[in-house]
Amino acid sequence: MKALVTGGAGFIGSHTVDKMIDRGWDVTIIDNLSTGLRANINAGAKFIEMDIVSNDLPEVFVREKFDYVVHLAAQTAVPYSIEHPDTDCRVNLLGLVNVLEACRRTSVKRVVVASSAAVYGDADSLPIAEDGLLNPASFYGLTKLTGEKYLALYSQIHGVDYVALRYANVYGERQGEGGEGGVVSIFTRKIYQDQPVHIFGDGGQTRDFIYVGDVAEANCQALTAPQTAANRVYNISTQTQISVNDLVAILAEAAGKQVDKLYSPARAGDIYHSMLSNRAAVNDIYWKPQMPLAEGLQRTYYSLNK
Ligand SMILES: NC(=O)c1ccc[n+]([C@@H]2O[C@H](COP(=O)([O-])OP(=O)(O)OC[C@H]3O[C@@H](n4cnc5c(N)ncnc54)[C@H](O)[C@@H]3O)[C@@H](O)[C@H]2O)c1
Incomplete structure (x- = not known):
């Protein structure tokens, strides 16, 4: 093939x-x-x-x-x-x-x-x-x-x-910081370098990672x-949503570090909640997401060490 x-x-x-x-x-x-x-x-x-x-x-x-x-x-x-x-x-x-x-x-x-x-x-x-x-x-x-x-x-x-x-x-290993969805990659690097993470808005906004x-x-x-x-x-x-604040908490736990959060006003155009249904893909493509978020974030964090 x-x-x-x-x-x-x-x-x-x-x-x-x-x-x-x-x-x-x-x-x-x-x-x-x-x-x-x-x-x-x-x-x-x-x-x-x-x-x-x-x-x-x-x-x-x-x-x-x-x-x-x-x-x-x-x-x-x-x-x-x-x-x-x-x-x-x-x-x-x-x-x-x-x-x-x-x-x-x-x-x-x-x-x-x-x-x-x-x-x-x-x-x-x-x-x-x-x-x-x-x-x-x-x-x-x-x-x-x-x-x-x-x-x-x-x-x-x-x-x-x-x-x-x-x-x-x-999100995951090898992600750059410039493209779509790069927030995990940006936060992971900041935490790795013992720097605070910068959150736009109150951190209650959710995404489907x-x-x-x-x-x-x-x-x-x-x-x-x-x-x-x-x-x-x-x-x-994944058809689940997690807030940016919770994302930072899981990453901090994966890294075994205390993480400082800096907040600034939400960016214009950013939506507050996002979650996509995956039913059609599960039914028709016979595909299902397998990776639990905590494990995926842990892999992403530790890939910076390599
Ligand atoms: N990362 C996300 O969260 C996300 C979400 C939705 C959709 N997507 C889509 O998934 C696809 C892959 O994104 P990614 O996150 O891996 O980004 P990426 O920047 O890591 O990958 C894009 C690749 O395309 C290459 N490329 C860019 N312009 C090119 C051109 N003109 N000719 C040849 N190669 C070119 C780049 O060098 C790079 O290797 C993109 O179409 C993106 O829009 C990504």
Whole structure:
């Protein structure tokens, strides 16, 4: 089985590649190393340093004849998308279209694409299911939502099979600090360095934190899930919520340290509570999150020691 992972040198991508190699798949990575690291690249994978917007991308598809594609390469920083909507649009939409065109021309069997909880607006009730109100508050959320619509049309018009996965807040080893959901990574480093953590708002705001290994597993399972699961969008989440204050408490316990918290006013546009339903993914993709939060946070903290 030949698979391509775009963004495979990044946080979620490198864990996805590791799982594929463990399954004995033949894996290629395309990444421009803009936020990804060479050190994250699994030695068992073939690495091509390339921008997903590049005109050379189709040629790679023709040469390599991939069966499956997981498309994760993206501009991932929400604040950056507000300041630089042009770059966000270029990478997240033109890049996606370049990948989809190459998929259709080389008859790729299925493409799994990273979407995000950022496509949702502020919800009246939790957990948010896939048919919840779509009202992104950032250009990043907008390019992810528009990307989903491109996928639906590529499937309808050209028969390209897809699964779009709306990840909740992903955390775990190898996470950078710049992208979406980087709060765990930022706090972990601060605690490791014996510094206070900085909380926007009162810390009562909740998020649905999901371990990166569980997300990587969802990427793999979505590729090979039955045809009935294809051409749909799924939340990938734990369907639980934890407050930022409790997150700090669990991290402090994992580290065995006292942690000072500094509070400042909430940021404009930040939602207060967030939790995504994962029922559809559990039913259709036969995927279930496995990692307990305390253990995942402990692994994340101790990975800084390596
Ligand atoms: N981390 C989260 O909490 C989260 C939540 C929802 C969705 N996502 C999505 O998951 C995907 C992976 O995110 P991540 O957290 O692993 O981020 P990441 O920054 O670690 O990974 C992105 C990878 O893509 C590469 N890349 C970026 N632009 C590229 C380009 N133009 N051409 C080629 N490669 C390029 C980067 O070098 C990096 O290796 C993204 O699509 C992101 O939007 C992440």
